Amino acid sequence: MPIAVIAADITTLAADAIVNAANEALLGGGGVDGAIHRAAGPALLAACRALPEVAPGVRCPTGEARITPGFALPARWVIHTVGPVWHGGGRDEAALLADCHRNALRLARGHGLRRIAFPAISCGVYGYPAPLAAGVALGTLREVLERDPAFDIVLCCYSEPMRAVFQAALTSA
Ligand code: APR
Numbered sequence: 009m010p011i012a013v014i015a016a017d018i019t020t021l022a023a024d025a026i027v028n029a030a031n032e033a034l035l036g037g038g039g040v041d042g043a044i045h046r047a048a049g050p051a052l053l054a055a056c057r058a059l060p061e062v063a064p065g066v067r068c069p070t071g072e073a074r075i076t077p078g079f080a081l082p083a084r085w086v087i088h089t090v091g092p093v094w095h096g097g098g099r100d101e102a103a104l105l106a107d108c109h110r111n112a113l114r115l116a117r118g119h120g121l122r123r124i125a126f127p128a129i130s131c132g133v134y135g136y137p138a139p140l141a142a143g144v145a146l147g148t149l150r151e152v153l154e155r156d157p158a159f160d161i162v163l164c165c166y167s168e169p170m171r172a173v174f175q176a177a178l179t180s181a
Contacts, residue, residue, distance in 0.1 A: 010153065010159060010161060011146065011153070011161045011163065011178060012161070012162050012163070013162075013165065013171055013178050014163070014165070015166065015168050015170070015171035016166075018040060018043070019046075019048075019081060019082075020082065021082065021083060021125045021164060023084075023125040023162065024083070024085060024123045025078070025084065025123075025125070026044065026078070026081065026083040026085075026087070026124075026127075026164075027088075027125065027126045027127060027129070028040065028088045028089065028127075029127050029128075029130065030089065030090055031090055032066045034067040034074065036056075038133060040132070040166070048079040048081045048086065049080040051080075052076060052077075052078075052086065055076040055077060068088055070092055070104050071092070071103075071107035071111065072111055073087050073088065073108065073112045074089075075087050075088070075119065076088065084121075085119065085121060087115050087116060087124070090108070091104070091134055091136065092105055093130070093135065094130065094134060101130075102140070105129060105130055105145065106147070108130075109144075109145055110151075122159055122160050123161075123162070124159060125162040126145065126161065126164065127164055128165050128166070129145065131170065138173045142174045142177035143177050145174070146163070146174070146178050
């Protein structure tokens with residue numbers, strides 16, 4: 009199965025696309041979003057700002073995805089997606105997190121991109137319990153890969169403990 013779990017700074021990866029765990033405004037933030045904007049340079053913010061708002065202040069509703077160039081990043085593209093905020097599990101968080109992964113790969117497929125790196129979407133500021141998020145992420149990525157095995161997917165965690173959580177989900181399912 010072409011899924012690898014690593015611990016690294018996603019902004020250093022020369023993938024076809026890296027996925028950003030953004031917010032609905034798509035105008036940057038902290039965490040991996042801030043790191044990606046810093047590494048890509050100000051052209052990324054301008055490209056995000058140019059994406060149409062679908063509601064006031066919303067360029068990408070939760071669960072959806074948008075694509076921009078990677079500018080100064082080693083990755084050619086950035087696929088921005090917005091994970092759910094964790095509210096305890098009763099607000100469709102799992103379905104929305106699955107949508108993030110599915111929609112990111114749908115965009116990748118449409119652009120002919122194969123090597124895609126994902127961060128641990130929603131596992132930081134948005135508070136999704138990592139073991140649960142890892143199960144959803146890897147379950148969804150597996151489903152997509154069964155239909156489209158040409159993808160080469162990297163799950164890029166930022167710390168060794170997070171890598172261990174995602175690795176356990178990869179090996180257990
Ligand atoms: N490379 C890889 N992973 C990273 C990096 C990096 N450079 N920096 C942070 N991370 C990890 C975090 O350690 C966490 O495990 O990414 C995971 C996701 O955390 P967040 O970036 O906080 O993303 P999320 O929980 O989805 O919250 C999104 O945070 O910064 C804001 O604009 C963003 O409002 C949005 C919210």
